[in-house]
Amino acid sequence: MNMKVNIAGVELNNPIITASGTYGFGREYGEFYSLNELGAICVKGLTLLPREGNPPPRITETYGGILNSVGLQNPGVEAFIEYELPELKKYTCKVIANMSGNTIEDYCKMAERLSDSDVDMLEMNISCPNVKAGGVAFGTNADTILNITKEVKKYAKKPLIVKLSPNVTDITEMAKAAEQGGADALSLINTLLGMAIDIKTRRPILANVTGGLSGPAVKPVAVRMIYQVRQCTNLPIIGMGGVTTGDDAIEMMLAGSNAIAVGTANFMNPYACVDIKKGIVDYMEKYNIDDVNDISGKVIVK
């Protein structure tokens, strides 16, 4: 049985990736199981300089999901390269560096710096809903996506994944713009912008007022968007949004993704990634599928 997948020339041992922001730099979940179990780790969103993030509360549960507004708390790209990356390179899983910035120049500088490091791929986050400047501001306009992707590609010597925001009218326009700009792969979806109010105090639960919705509640939106994007591009797709079980992963792959990322599910079950991988294997055995790549995009729509 083949579980290996190839994303823009980088071979992953299996299609399981950790979603940025839910898994830190792997240290905490690495106590539960070996990180060799994973296809890749996509690390906590990095910025050029350290960021302190938003004030708490930063998280709340909603029906079937969670809202978060961490605001990209991270040690900055240099500290990542010095202290976190060497730890991650001890494992067979690939390392994807997730980049966020306020300006195009920020992204270019990070892409240049990270390309000289041992990371395997770069993920450009132009869809974070929790920061004021940059982030989602770049990711909701096709012309801006085209421009920033083109610019960052000039500095990226590693495959560049563009992470798309679902907070748009037509996701295919954004996907096409990223492809035209030179993206090597796409990842979708980032969180959906949401809000929750405490009816007793009449105040928003999150200090940031709004936050990003993730978890099982968003999965149908993710599956639909991956399906639509698959129809308009041949770029590899990393699908994410509420994948909690092996069945969810299969569904997302049928819709068109080549690998899947697991985020919120890690909070429910620290072994989620391992269990999801096992669930994929069970499905392949049941349906006599020898190669996991044979599932991708095989949804039958008459």
Add this chain to the structure above:
Amino acid sequence: MSHDVYKCKVISKKEIAPNIIDVTVESKEIASAAMAGQFLHVKCGDDISMPLRRPISICDAEDDKLRFIFEVKGRGTKNLLLIDDEIDIMGPLGTPFTIDNDKYKNPAVIGGGIGTYPLFKLTKELDNPTVYLGFRSEAQVTLEDEFNSVCDMTVVATDDGSYGYNGYAIDLLKGKIENDVVDIIYACGPKPMLKAVKALAEANNIPCQISLEERMGCGIGACLTCSCETKTEGTWKYKRVCKNGPVFWSTEVVL
């Protein structure tokens, strides 16, 4: 690794005050590793409808018995109340209280409301602590006899004066500091109480440990959602209540 996920059999469950549920489960692994001040990350329902676990402090742990007490407050704890067979628990988690009976000969322990429960195991392990427990009203007064059985001095205060001292527990602690020696303070309770304890301790140069709570995601330090503000600048201005805490030195944090 000192923590993991276990299915823990429910041994007993009773309502000890209105909406306050006292649970004992069987878990040799968690109970034997648990330290005073640590917490459990408890699954309250199925993955799909309730994706987040709920952090609940450890009240006591002995042999293979693990005890925690929670307040039924929202849909998570309402659902947890219904689980009678096995509870899915991750633990023990977080940084415990610092206990040094050689260094601190005169510890004071102060708790408010449901914040009194995490102090029980601590009180058992301290030498000669003075314990102050504050509650809203007589109906909420719980565990007084148990605290009394593990230390020489437990004083209860109620906000409305319906039981014990009429007023806040911190007034009692203030009196103790003025008239006696207190060389360390341990506190857990509502934020206004913790603010007052922190101010009192720092005004008197007494080391003080406080246990905080915050809305939590992963519970193990990866997701950075349960943050509390500290005096550190930069990336770690907001520290992780689940990993760096829940117990902090009062001088570290901004409340």
